[in-house]
Amino acid sequence: MKTINVAIIGVGVVGSSVIEILQQNRDIIQARTGAFIIPKIGIARNIHNKNVNIPLSTNIDDALNDPEIDIIVELMGGVELPYKIALKALANKKGFVTANKAMLAYHRHELELKGSESSIGFEASVCGGIPIIKALRDGLCANHILSIRGIMNGTSNYILTQMSNNNTDFATALKQAQNLGYAEADPTLDINGSDSAHKLLILASLAYGIHAKMEDIIVEGIEDISLEDIRFACEHDYSVKLLGIAKKQENALELRVHLCMIPKDSMLAKTDGAMNAISVIGDKVGESVYYGAGAGGSETASSVVSDIIEIVRSKTAPMLGYVADFQHSLEQNMVLLPKDKIISRYYVRLQVDDKPGVLAHIAEVLATHNISIQSLIQRKPKDLDTHSALLLLATHTCAEVQIKKALESLENLKEVSKKPYMIRIESL
């Protein structure tokens, strides 16, 4: 099996998570690539107090000039230096993976011209763990994209959610976001819409091939919103969200980031807290929505590693995503859980004779099978014969085998006049 060496430039929250995923999920990554992918070196300004178990250096050239390094992962932030690193990585025939939306907002089209086939990955640059880059580039590629509308910044969405749901004022909500680690010490880019605009520009390049710049588009933030605005929205059945919007009108494209009041029952309106969601409308496929974590170390790292895997696979990914001769990974050996061992809560509908003592009988049968009742309702619908009633009940957790046997026993009771009906209750 071949070995692929990866250098991680920038060993912060995301960088540490990338190293961790490559190490912890080694088995599944080997199964999906047929390769050992090794995080060989980390580059950091300060190499002390890093909680990673790979060699560290402060010198970027230790990564860029090492012929054994196959892929450079840039997670350092900034614009011009990371762009230079990208150019040098590509010139040295290395793969290049980045989560750096600001750099891409300025240099994505130049990079595209420099990159060879499948050598650049940037899934993590837009909405962290949501694979929206691949969805636009691959999944929806048969479509003219009519619009993209999305919640692309978790910090501002968290603040707006707190203001809407808990009547928290802006300053307090921002402080909460900082305490929870969603917002940076300097949250300016999150709050003023710039972060969302960087992402929108990247998505617009994928969907429309358009070379738009920050200064050409509307970029507004959430700084000046008040609880009065939220209240007005709420009373008019709107939610208030900071959206990035790309909308096609004939041959012209609207690109804008600003607060929106949107209908309360839309999928975007239901996206709360630090979560992100993007709605895309294609001329053939209609609307699809992608929802997930927009930030966070391991969420963003998940996308970084998916790009590393894509470069390693090149286009050698087999149909179901597993290298065919790799039959001994953990997951390949996974067995199917026998049906009877599934655990769930259950709803049961029983049609019973409407007379005293029936409920006692039924409760007894359930108790015999060690099933306890959580709630119970008795009903007499009009279309039922007058001697019958419905018992509707929800159980506590039990195994599939228990409920099945209990239902059999119940069916045999003479007071039960119809085959019992069951629906499982999933907590999600």
Added chain:
Amino acid sequence: MKTINVAIIGVGVVGSSVIEILQQNRDIIQARTGAFIIPKIGIARNIHNKNVNIPLSTNIDDALNDPEIDIIVELMGGVELPYKIALKALANKKGFVTANKAMLAYHRHELELKGSESSIGFEASVCGGIPIIKALRDGLCANHILSIRGIMNGTSNYILTQMSNNNTDFATALKQAQNLGYAEADPTLDINGSDSAHKLLILASLAYGIHAKMEDIIVEGIEDISLEDIRFACEHDYSVKLLGIAKKQENALELRVHLCMIPKDSMLAKTDGAMNAISVIGDKVGESVYYGAGAGGSETASSVVSDIIEIVRSKTAPMLGYVADFQHSLEQNMVLLPKDKIISRYYVRLQVDDKPGVLAHIAEVLATHNISIQSLIQRKPKDLDTHSALLLLATHTCAEVQIKKALESLENLKEVSKKPYMIRIESL
């Protein structure tokens, strides 16, 4: 530019849409592949009354044995014959694209072993227009998948939605689904859970590499649900959905399709009508949800064509998804709409002196700018000084340039004591 010839076997609703997309979206497909992709022949049992403008034949060998055909698209349905077609296509070194979930439920692993790199596409086989295959195979490939839970059948979801939202009984809702074209004349596979189970098996192969069979898993349908069950669920803050579930427990995997009561405020519970949605939880990325059209001709065809494009691109997909030397497509020439020309509705918050005549003044300013007010509320929040009030209003549609000028004029009014604040209203 190279030419790729495609044969479509099965020219029904989806097949016709595939031909239509390849023809209508030729420009964007060329931009994204650098190739002319031509639907060269359609194979149908009955070649009369087909509304497509390509040559048709009743003989499958006209597609399989033509050395000029590069890709076979199988949309005929069934299990064994399409499997034989797949084998022959691969043996003849052609790409193979299918939307056939039943065939894949039985033969996917044999096909994987036969297929060479990137030669088989089946995005359309699971949840039509939602790119969930690519999400699992590529986007989430760094993760151990902990669970997949999804609404994978539009017909049954439509019926459940009608029962829940409109108190329609099962038989009537089924008839409505058939009238709307969601359900087949024989809706058995949709209603009894088999269709969802086919899809679940395919997803489980991608996520876990497990070779599970229909007969090993729980497959239950929605046939016996009553309005009483729905009512019970509703009263307990649940929605009732038919879910396909894959859930990892240590080294064992639960696979099951059945009705579930799920919390009303979950993303899946909010997926109504014929729409599909799939929630995936990865060990590193957490939850992501994919929502979109699960069926429909052009929606499914969108995924078929995305697979064709993927095979054609093979290794040549550039970073942003456009072939770099293709600068003359429609979309490459797209221009950015000037900010001022954007049309929207607007919410405006004005802090004004609390005295008579102010509203008249403001309405007059808006009228001067041809902006009409749709609704208006006056408020006196406690934290405002006693001489002031807030006017909150929503406008009808106008251009960005109008509202901007109006806000400038309003800011200059002596009765307006603070810079006006505006939020756009998006209808979505």
